[in-house]
Amino acid sequence: MSSAAAGWLQLALLVAALAACYIPVGNYMAHIFTTDKHWRVERGIYKLIGIDPSADQKWSSYLRSMLAFSAVSVVFLYGFERLQHYLLLSLGMANVPPALAWNTAASFVTNTNWQNYSGESTMGYLTQMAGLAVQNFLSAAVGIVVAIALVRGFIRSRTDKLGNFWVDVTRITIRYLIPLSIVGGLVLMASGVIDNFSSYHTVTTLSGAHQTIVGGPVASQEVIKDAGNNGGGFFNANSSHPFESPNPFTNWFEIFLLLLTAFALPRTFGKMVKDNRQGYALVAVMVVIWLAAVGGISFFEAQGAGIAPQLAHGAMEGKNVAFGTPGSSLFAASTTVTSTGSVNSFHDSFTAFGGGIALFDIALGEIAPGGVGAGLYGILVLAMVTVFVAGLMVGRTPEYVGKKIRPAEMKYAALYFLTIPTITLAAAGLSIALKTPQASILNPGPHGLTEIMYAFASEANNNGSAFAGLTTNTPWYNTLGGIVMLLGRFAPEIFALGLAGSLARQQPVPASAGTLDTRTPLFVGMLVGVILILVGLTYFPALALGPFAEGLH
């Protein structure tokens, strides 16, 4: 089978598998958040942490619970890394240095999983399992519950209560993320991903050289790394390491896992607002943007200019030959349109336009389908902007799913949208302007600019994939990166939950002749247009000076 045919087959199977899971997974998540019944194990947890599961929280209390939980998580994970040498299963690894430990703690708590370290030479098994992997579950859960709180803003009226943060996080973790990880982990293990507590051992190769064979509980972390859109690899080479993803099937399955929840959440939205067509409209927008990203990166990687790419039938530098350009392009597009950030190839080695599309995907704000939860609340905010713009253009009443989009809601939406570009561009600008961070750039010129832009766009949008070519394990990048990740995660969530509170206080408005139908292909097209124009206008100068300049040169 030719490489191109294999690529088309992979994509077709992926679309079929995701389509088959859309309704059952989406409905199941809606059930998790709407049922009144608590499981026994959940009641035990509520008792242990001393909360009343029947007490609903105001949006600001919900938000404060989320912030407090995340702050404690950062400090706990930081302490874990700083003391790992004295803990069990440390493999003799030294304590993680303070700046790196803080960057990593901020990174995993915010679902970013930006890594300034090599897992196999920095983190012991207990730190990987009980520190980093636990945050993989909890940060994913936090993203999902913020999206659900925003959905409740649409379905509730004349109240400022949005549910109970602790109940929501417990439920989604126990009823969805853990069972999914058990099943997915078994599939990965059966397919050849390792999972053990073996210590590292050195072997002599046939040529007489020495090689260290690493071990570790990889499959159990790999599954939530992808399913929770986290992305932090057990090994430095991430999903191109043969112990993390040994064959084309595991490559395909990991792409499936990283898209599954994010693509199913619009169904959850449709189910909860009792209008499944609203969910179809949102998922259609996500699919259009995802497929465009897959097509664009695949095209440029297959057409890589130069003698070597032509002889290899594609730009193969930095790619795993087992996956080829189709498997690598599909993975790169999927990991950058979601907030996953795991990689199976070296994005720095992509063609200028292929890498530029990966950067553009991240700049979209992780909405197509985006991070688990973060994608849904991001696209809902942009849908409201679209309704408002449409209202101005064609004189329709700005309403969305039975709620009016008033100036107050638009202010929240504008603040939400402006936060991440402000953080990204300010951090990148500072790093380019100052001498110390400039010293980290390994490739001068447009490529170097792309590397810095990619790093901060990835951190602010909580993606976590690295373009590489930039030395980021320095006090500057560790500290500024940590701040960027924390603000990039929580500041937009503050505006999203404020918006949810504002919507929940409203009385629902019945659809009238003046209401724009947000379930039609026309609306899908308008939403895609608004997303592309907003992102294009915001990032065009940086994209023009970086990847465009390099590609056209």
Added chain:
Amino acid sequence: MGTAWTWPISRSTRFTYLIESIGVRYAPELKEDLVLDLVYIGLTIVVFAALWLLVKGVERFER
């Protein structure tokens, strides 16, 4: 004109003496990074305090 008097020990060591005077003991490698640990925990508090203030600001805007 005499030279300015300086502490004979580094700032981090001074802090460690202070902590040890109340009976807390640290492993040698932890001592070196203790000040940085406090800086990063302090930074965590500052960032979350800023976010907390943002929530307050949004609440005021709401009213």
